[in-house]
Amino acid sequence: MTDKIPIYQPTLDGNEKTYVNECLESNWISSKGRFIPEFEKKFAEYTGVKHAVSVCNGTVALHLALVALGIGPGDEVIVPTLTYISSANAIAYTGATPVFVDSLENTWQMDPEDVLRKLTDRTRAIMAVHLYGHPCDMDALTSIAQEKALFLIEDCAEGFGALYKGKHVGGFGDISTYSFYGNKTITTGEGGVVVTNDETLYDRSVHFKGQGLAMHRQYWHDVIGYNYRMTNICAALGLAQLEQADSLIERKRKIADLYKDGLANLPVTFHDETQDVKHSFWMCSILLDDPVKRDPFRKALEKAGIETRPLFYPIHTMPMYSSKFQRHPVAESLGWRGINLPSWPGLSEEQIQYICEKIIRFVKGSG
Numbered sequence: 001m002t003d004k005i006p007i008y009q010p011t012l013d014g015n016e017k018t019y020v021n022e023c024l025e026s027n028w029i030s031s032k033g034r035f036i037p038e039f040e041k042k043f044a045e046y047t048g049v050k051h052a053v054s055v056c057n058g059t060v061a062l063h064l065a066l067v068a069l070g071i072g073p074g075d076e077v078i079v080p081t082l083t084y085i086s087s088a089n090a091i092a093y094t095g096a097t098p099v100f101v102d103s104l105e106n107t108w109q110m111d112p113e114d115v116l117r118k119l120t121d122r123t124r125a126i127m128a129v130h131l132y133g134h135p136c137d138m139d140a141l142t143s144i145a146q147e148k149a150l151f152l153i154e155d156c157a158e159g160f161g162a163l164y165k166g167k168h169v170g171g172f173g174d175i176s177t178y179s180f181y182g183n184k185t186i187t188t189g190e191g192g193v194v195v196t197n198d199e200t201l202y203d204r205s206v207h208f209k210g211q212g213l214a215m216h217r218q219y220w221h222d223v224i225g226y227n228y229r230m231t232n233i234c235a236a237l238g239l240a241q242l243e244q245a246d247s248l249i250e251r252k253r254k255i256a257d258l259y260k261d262g263l264a265n266l267p268v269t270f271h272d273e274t275q276d277v278k279h280s281f282w283m284c285s286i287l288l289d290d291p292v293k294r295d296p297f298r299k300a301l302e303k304a305g306i307e308t309r310p311l312f313y314p315i316h317t318m319p320m321y322s323s324k325f326q327r328h329p330v331a332e333s334l335g336w337r338g339i340n341l342p343s344w345p346g347l348s349e350e351q352i353q354y355i356c357e358k359i360i361r362f363v364k365g366s367g
């Protein structure tokens with residue numbers, strides 16, 4: 001196998017070109033045009049929520065959700081330390097403080113018991129992140145949020161297509177967000193949405209996303225808003241991707257099965273789904289038994305033309321968030337041992353077999 005195998009690449013073989021060309025031919029290339037409301041409506045229908053507000057990426061989606069909730073200076077928001085940096089940064093943008101929690105060993109998702117330990121009288125919200133496409137324990141998190149009168153935000157950037165007890169993630173929280181970056185399960189190039197079932201949060205999201213424009217007077221602004229709008233071109237891509245969502249997700253689940261079979265009986269742990277959830281396998285991931293092996297492992301795969309990623313480094317270890325350093329032993333152990341494998345829907349069985357062979361050779365010591 002001579003071609004390099006990337007960690008991800010989008011599948012754009014549906015109506016993407018037709019819809020994007022329609023934008024170009026009709027001149028609707030900015031943030032007005034038919035694809036925006038259509039994409040929002042179809043996205044909300046697909047994920048089973050009332051409202052979807054399109055935005056220009058998943059990071060601003062998180063910021064907008066927090067702004068819509070009125071989170072700000074003096075507030076604390078509970079967030080897993082094992083996540084992409086955006087989850088914590090969006091909290092920091094508001095002036096609030098991210099408070100990190102550890103992960104569960106089996107699902108790699110935020111640990112509800114640690115959430116309870118980290119609550120203070122300044123806690124305003126819990127941000128659940130469905131890491132790598134595996135849902136969080138939403139029964140536990142929704143009941144903590146209800147009992148303690150906290151907002152629940154779901155960061156579903158990596159969770160598109162994931163189900164918890166048969167229901168799409170994103171519909172459990174007060175407000176939730178998605179990302180459509182080029183490596184996401186469905187992509188708009190750059191893009192995101194905020195989803196909610198709450199009318200007030202929907203209105204506030206629309207208001208702050210569009211420069212805080214007042215409802216009843218043109219060019220009159222009554223809050224300091226943002227330009228977080230998605231373009232019609234991105235929404236056109238998004239609509240075409242949504243049309244293929246079921247097949248993309250099923251293909252990714254099939255790829256996960258092929259990895260599981262190919263790596264069976266090796267001393268590596270596959271990030272598998274637990275009972276009562278549907279893992280979307282945004283990233284197929286494994287854990288090595290020893291963190292020291294991780295970099296040589298990635299190097300060996302790179303030499304074989306296979307791109308991998310390390311699991312996210314726990315955010316509480318990064319300089320800007322480590323001033324009140326506390327140990328998060330599970331997240332640290334996962335973070336140093338974990339690897340994301342190529343996970344895009346277009347991967348062939350032959351490519352997966354090749355990747356598994358290289359992994360087996362490495363793990364068995366002849367790598």
Ligand SMILES: Cc1ncc(COP(=O)(O)O)c(C=O)c1O
Pocket residue numbers: 057058059060062083084086087129155157158179180181190191192
């Ligand atoms: C968990 C998580 N949250 C937020 C984001 C931010 O999304 P974006 O890259 O579209 O800003 C990502 C993205 O990659 C992510 O993985």
